[in-house]
Amino acid sequence: MSESEFPTQKCDICSKMRPLAKHLFELSQYCLYLGGSASYQSGDGSREVFPSTIGSWLELASQLKNVEINAWEFSGSDGFYCGTVADYYDRNSKHYSSYSTDLTRFIFICNALEETYRFVVGRYETPQFNKKFRLDKKLRGVSLKAAYLVNQCSKMYVPDQLVHICSNFEKAFSYYRKVFPASLSGMNNVNSTDLNYGLHLLRNLRNYIAHGVFPLMEHPENIGSSYLADGFLEYLLKSGSRTAALYIQMFLGQFFNGFNSWEYDQVDGACGEEFDRFLDNCSPTYCRSLHFIQDFEFEDWIGYREDGL
Ligand SMILES: [Zn+2]
Numbered sequence: 638m639s640e641s642e643f644p645t646q647k648c649d650i651c652s653k654m655r656p657l658a659k660h661l662f663e664l665s666q667y668c669l670y671l672g673g674s675a676s677y678q679s680g681d682g683s684r685e686v687f688p689s690t691i692g693s694w695l696e697l698a699s700q701l702k703n704v705e706i707n708a709w710e711f712s713g714s715d716g717f718y719c720g721t722v723a724d725y726y727d728r729n730s731k732h733y734s735s736y737s738t739d740l741t742r743f744i745f746i747c748n749a750l751e752e753t754y755r756f757v758v759g760r761y762e763t764p765q766f767n768k769k770f771r772l773d774k775k776l777r778g779v780s781l782k783a784a785y786l787v788n789q790c791s792k793m794y795v796p797d798q799l800v801h802i803c804s805n806f807e808k809a810f811s812y813y814r815k816v817f818p819a820s821l822s823g824m825n826n827v828n829s830t831d832l833n834y835g836l837h838l839l840r841n842l843r844n845y846i847a848h849g850v851f852p853l854m855e856h857p858e859n860i861g862s863s864y865l866a867d868g869f870l871e872y873l874l875k876s877g878s879r880t881a882a883l884y885i886q887m888f889l890g891q892f893f894n895g896f897n898s899w900e901y902d903q904v905d906g907a908c909g910e911e912f913d914r915f916l917d918n919c920s921p922t923y924c925r926s927l928h929f930i931q932d933f934e935f936e937d938w939i940g941y942r943e944d945g946l
Pocket residue numbers: 647648649650651652801805
């Protein structure tokens with residue numbers, strides 16, 4: 638595997654990004670302060686979709702530390718008298734715990750992304766939108782409709798460095814598909830330069846996982862093979878998680894309709910420098926850039942930490 642498919646060093650752009658967990662937490666809080674809801678119509682009827690639900694999945698993903706797999710469980714006693722077998726169980730415990738953690742986090746984020754589709758898809762269904770874009774053939778499925786909406790997105794809503802971050806995911810996904818050939822669905826007329834290209838790839842990766850065809854790779858030492866470096870699948874899932882969060886940011890920016898939460902109103906009605914600073918920063922502009930390290934953060938916007946509390 639070449640460096641470019643699995644970079645071991647961060648570039649100038651990536652090194653300025655917040656760690657994934659912190660990025661997800663900031664986005665989760667943005668969803669909370671956003672509030673409001675949108676009607677979602679499906680074959681099962683109509684329901685309200687809340688940004689707070691999107692935020693809850695993201696917050697859970699941000700707080701996920703470790704899914705523990707214990708390969709010693711049900712292993713019998715061979716590991717207690719044979720060092721090689723004991724090493725095997727130890728290695729598998731570590732390897733599959735790491736894999737399961739990144740896989741679980743990715744699934745939580747996909748749940749947030751799918752709820753985001755349902756939050757925005759009403760726009761696709763409006764007669765004005767259909768008329769404007771002359772939709773001769775109606776797309777089926779909420780994810781395809783949402784992907785179509787991405788391509789109508791103005792540059793002002795595109796998260797900072799989306800193209801660079803997406804290209805990291807695209808390279809990893811392309812390498813993955815070389816090793817595990819699988820067809821891509823719903824990609825007719827989609828170009829690699831389209832704004833929604835990364836979202837289409839994410840949708841496919843999510844489907845591989847949902848349909849159970851995403852591989853459970855053994856540790857390379859167990860199978861004596863090095864065609865896929867240890868940690869590659871985790872890297873792919875992390876990279877996909879980051880990209881999914883950026884598309885959520887883009888949708889929330891594109892469909893911004895003001896802050897409508899009780900939490901935001903509480904800050905809006907309060908007096909003090911910290912509240913003014915919050916109101917200056919909590920905006921669609923922050924949503925576009927919250928994956929980068931910067932002074933403002935929801936995590937400690939009141940400044941308790943600076944006060945040593
Ligand atoms: Zn980079």
